[in-house]
């Protein structure tokens with residue numbers, strides 16, 4: 001088997017903006033800024049074309065250098081970045097996006113997200129209104145939100161009558177956020193699942209439903225979990241600093257889980273929120 005995944009194997013999902021997004025990408029949360037150019041270059045080499053970063057990650061410049069060095073045509077790339085919580089007020093989102101674009105060396109991003117609602121600050125409706133203006137100005141092809149619960153989504157839509165293209169939320173087999181996911185899916189708002197492997201913080205891979213499917217298909221538990229995301233419609237961008245795992249995490253398009261295997265993995269969420277590995281959206285400000 002070649003190291004490179006066939007590009008045309010990665011499905012592209014149409015967004016409500018009229019643009020589409022590769023369903024699988026590479027995420028760079030907690031990737032050391034000094035390592036970012038090298039790691040994103042490797043990800044592009046092994047076949048990823050969708051990169052998920054954020055202003056708060058501090059590594060947009062490394063992403064930008066890797067893009068510039070790759071020689072890959074801009075239209076083949078899908079680049080996401082995010083507005084941090086302390087830039088939501090007034091017209092600061094425009095300055096924040098312009099700073100991100102300078103660091104990335106781009107004229108537009110493909111997707112710009114409000115990173116967290118940060119409800120105690122009281123600015124997320126303004127932030128969403130500003131993103132709509134930035135979208136109209138062509139600085140981002142599509143716009144969306146992240147970590148928004150139903151109460152936040154209902155407020156931004158009531159205020160602006162504009163649905164986000166995506167909601168990027170913590171989602172993995174042990175924490176599926178069914179209420180917000182259903183709200184989004186029923187309105188054509190696509191789910192981007194962050195922490196798709198549970199950030200490696202607990203033993204997803206020792207779980208029988210995952211382990212059994214992995215041995216049935218001759219795959220790794222990580223591949224089974226990522227395949228479950230793809231087959232249930234989620235957009236994912238697993239993070240790793242290992243080239244071998246980058247290759248492992250993109251080799252997902254030559255096997256398929258059965259309905260019974262999907263159902264067994266979907267049954268893993270205890271439904272009480274105890275599987276959450278990150279912050280609660282009502283509490284992070």
Ligand code: NAD
Pocket residue numbers: 026027028029030052053115146147168169193194195196197198199200222223237238239240245248249278
């Ligand atoms: P993840 O679930 O992708 O887990 C990453 C960890 O999983 C790695 O550190 C590694 O230990 C392990 N891993 C990766 N590949 C593996 C493999 N093949 N086998 C075994 N273990 C493997 O978690 P993440 O990095 O938090 O999420 C992915 C991306 O989502 C981030 O890089 C970032 O782009 C985005 N994200 C967004 C938010 C947000 O608030 N919007 C928050 C966290 C992450």
